[in-house]
Amino acid sequence: xxxxxxxxxxxxxxxxxxxxxxxxxxxxxxxxxxxxxxxxxxxxxxxxxxxxxxxxxxxxxxxxxxxxxxxxxxxxxxxxxxxxxxxxxxxxxxxxxxxxxxxxxxxxxxxxxxxxxxxxxxxxxxxxxxxxxxxxxxxxxxxxxxxxxxxxxxxxxxxxxxxxxxxxxxxxxxxxxxxxxxxxxxxxxxxxxxx
Amino acid sequence: xxxxxxxxxxxxxxxxxxxxxxxxxxxxxxxxxxxxxxxxxxxxxxxxxxxxxxxxxxxxxxxxxxxxxxxxxxxxxxxxxxxxxxxxxxxxxxxxx
Numbered sequence: 663x664x665x666x667x668x669x670x671x672x673x674x675x676x677x678x679x680x681x682x683x684x685x686x687x688x689x690x691x692x693x694x695x696x697x698x699x700x701x702x703x704x705x706x707x708x709x710x711x712x713x714x715x716x717x718x719x720x721x722x723x724x725x726x727x728x729x730x731x732x733x734x735x736x737x738x739x740x741x742x743x744x745x746x747x748x749x750x751x752x753x754x755x756x757x758x759x760x761x762x763x764x765x766x767x768x769x770x771x772x773x774x775x776x777x778x779x780x781x782x783x784x785x786x787x788x789x790x791x792x793x794x795x796x797x798x799x800x801x802x803x804x805x806x807x808x809x810x811x812x813x814x815x816x817x818x819x820x821x822x823x824x825x826x827x828x829x830x831x832x833x834x835x836x837x838x839x840x841x842x843x844x845x846x847x848x849x850x851x852x853x854x855x856x857x
Numbered sequence: 858x859x860x861x862x863x864x865x866x867x868x869x870x871x872x873x874x875x876x877x878x879x880x881x882x883x884x885x886x887x888x889x890x891x892x893x894x895x896x897x898x899x900x901x902x903x904x905x906x907x908x909x910x911x912x913x914x915x916x917x918x919x920x921x922x923x924x925x926x927x928x929x930x931x932x933x934x935x936x937x938x939x940x941x942x943x944x945x946x947x948x949x950x951x952x953x954x
Contacts (some may be wrong), residue, residue, distance in 0.1 A: 671949050674867070674943055675949070677872055678872065681880075684892055685876070685880035685881050685884075688888075737951060747888035748882075748888055749883050750885035751882055753882075
């Protein structure tokens with residue numbers, strides 16, 4: 663690009679629109695952190711279901727397994743953030759949405775200490791639907807918009823299933839909201855890296 | 858009477874840099890270089906001019922033990938960019954029959 667090239671007004675506007683379009687299309691997300699997160703919730707949900715149904719015995723509440731996974735997932739996330747060459751406003755907004763989601767989930771877990779832990783799962787399903795919906799709108803990722811409605815539907819159903827089976831709904835949401843989109847992101851990322 | 862177009866922005870490379878930075882929160886020098894197809898030397902000169910005008914902030918830090926330069930648009934830069942686009946639109950409206 664020449665340093666002193668004179669631009670006409672039309673060329674200037676074209677340059678602005680083209681550059682803004684290119685910058686907004688920047689994407690760097692391998693999906694690995696999302697996949698780790700999704701599989702962890704899936705496994706913890708299944709273990710909780712099996713424990714509550716007395717099919718297996720587990721020395722502690724299986725969701726405590728999520729604590730070390732949280733640190734691993736955060737480490738992967740931080741490493742990925744460092745690889746980004748640019749931080750878009752969309753990335754930032756999505757980060758805020760999921761940070762809000764995680765804080766809300768921690769708050770919802772206080773229901774467990776109040777002895778009403780199945781209702782906490784229903785609340786988590788509603789919050790997951792909301793976070794997925796906002797992510798879908800912000801990133802224009804239609805898959806997330808559709809699955810957010812499915813998530814809300816499962817959240818409604820969950821109010822009628824206040825027993826161990828509710829963990830199966832959470833496992834289904836883990837597949838829909840994290841595992842499948844994680845693999846989609848990973849496929850797009852690999853294609854982009856090789857393209 | 859038309860306002861004069863901001864001479865700092867009315868240059869192909871500087872305008873491309875500003876258009877990139879208005880769309881993202883922060884961008885690394887290498888990202889700007891890739892998107893504008895500019896040479897590192899030329900880009901450095903233009904980035905310096907934008908910095909001197911107060912339109913962008915240049916952040917120098919270490920990333921994985923290597924020096925890394927990032928740029929971020931300032932409030933003054935946003936105002937100047939908006940004014941530039943507004944003036945361009947005025948020019949184009951008059952040109953159209």
